[in-house]
Amino acid sequence: MPITSSSLPSKPTVIFLDVGTIPEQIKVPNLTFEHQWQQFDFTNEEQIIERIHAADIVITNKVKLSAEVLAYAPNLRLIAVAATGTNNIDLDYCRENNIAVSNVQGYATRSVPEHTIAMMFALKRNLVGYHQDIAAGVWQQQKQFCFFTHSISDVAGSTMGVIGSGSLGKAVAKLAEAIGMQVIFSERKGAKTCRAGYVAFEQVLAQADVLTLHCPLTETTTNLISQPELQAMKANAILINVGRGGLVNEHDLIEALKSQQISGAGCDVFTQEPADESNPLIANMDLPNLILTPHVAWGSDSSIQALYNILMDNIVKFQQGSRQNRVV
Structure with missing residues (x-):
């Protein structure tokens, strides 16, 4: 039967499994209907079943909800994902068992692009390497007002290859063009023909001075960038991944950085x-041409506030019978 607001009791139980992913300074919008609210900073795998057992609505950011655990939530009618990606949800099970799934889109179209561009500048100008050299006393040893132990590359006039042409990929492209870069969008890997406005995947690898990833993680994009792709890139190219970890083979990336197959990541x-x-990224984080951040590209205060507003509105709209931002 179709999922409607009448599927929920008059006072549904709403459970947020990982509210700790929302910073304390973010203002929480109120749900505009009667409900019972429970929240947990963090939920590990052993705690999921107990916590969702009596839930009518579950909010999750990254807690994995597999068919095995969802089977223990007979009252569940909505999973509200506090993110865009839904690869942590068994969507097939939800379709088969009348559980709606909503997500949040378009909230980080400033934050993620700015983080991407910040990483690009830091890598192209070797800011980490110079910071490490000063800490090691290299400046004092040189006895000059400056020193050049790492190359510094201008960004203007270079080529950015973008994999993923959704709202984030397009927003990154807009910023890149504003600072004088040429932008090319990659066609899907393995595609036999190119859509208008796209460049063949292999050609993007060969041309890009900066390759940035903004596509979802699926079976076909897992290890999208591994040793053959890294070998096909320019030696002075950098790779930026603010999409999903599984898009890049981390072992191969470290080897490419150490052997100078590519310039930075x-x-x-x-x-x-x-x-x-x-x-391997953590084990080699002292590399001067590697910058790591803890999945915070999306996390400016304004972006998280927008996310939270949309998240709660998704739940209200579901209660009212609307299909806002529905994935299932």
């Missing part, structure tokens, strides 16, 4: 989050 996302010392 900036990563805001990891295959497992939080990442620990077993992750």
Whole structure:
């Protein structure tokens, strides 16, 4: 049967499984209907079933809701994802069991592009390398007013290759063009023909001075960039991944940085989050041509506030019978 507001009780139980992903300074909009609210800063795998068992509505950012755990939530009628990506939700199970899924889109079209551009400038001007050299006393040893232990590249006049042409990819392209870059959008890997306005994947790899990833993580995009793709890039190129960790083979990326197959990389996302010392990026974070941030590209205060506003409005609209931002 179709999912409607009548599927919910008059006072539904709403549970936020990982509210700790929202900074304390963000103002929480109120749900405009009677409800019972529960929230948890963090929910580990062993706690999910107990916490969602009596829920009518579940809010999650990154907590994984598989078919195995969803089977223990007989009252569940809506999963409101506090993000754009829904790869942590078993969407097939939700379709088969009359559970609606909504997500939040378009909230970080300033924050993510600015983070991308910031990483690009830092890598092209080797800011990390120079910071490390000063800390190591190189400046004092040189006895000059400046020193040049790393190359410094201008960004204007270079080429940015963008993989992913959604709102974020387009917003990054707009900023890049504003600072004098040529932007090319990549066609899907393996495509036999190119759509109008796109360039073949292999050609983008060969031409890009900056390659930036803004596509979703799917079976076809997992390890989208690995050793063959890195080898096909320019030696002075940099790679920026603010999309999903699994888009890049992390072991191959580290080898490419160490062997100078590419010039640098900036990563805001990891295959497992939080990442620990077993992750090759973390284990090699002292490399001067590698910049790591903890999945915060989306996280300006204004973007998170917009996300939270849309998230809560999605729930209200569902209660009213609307299909706003519905994935399922």
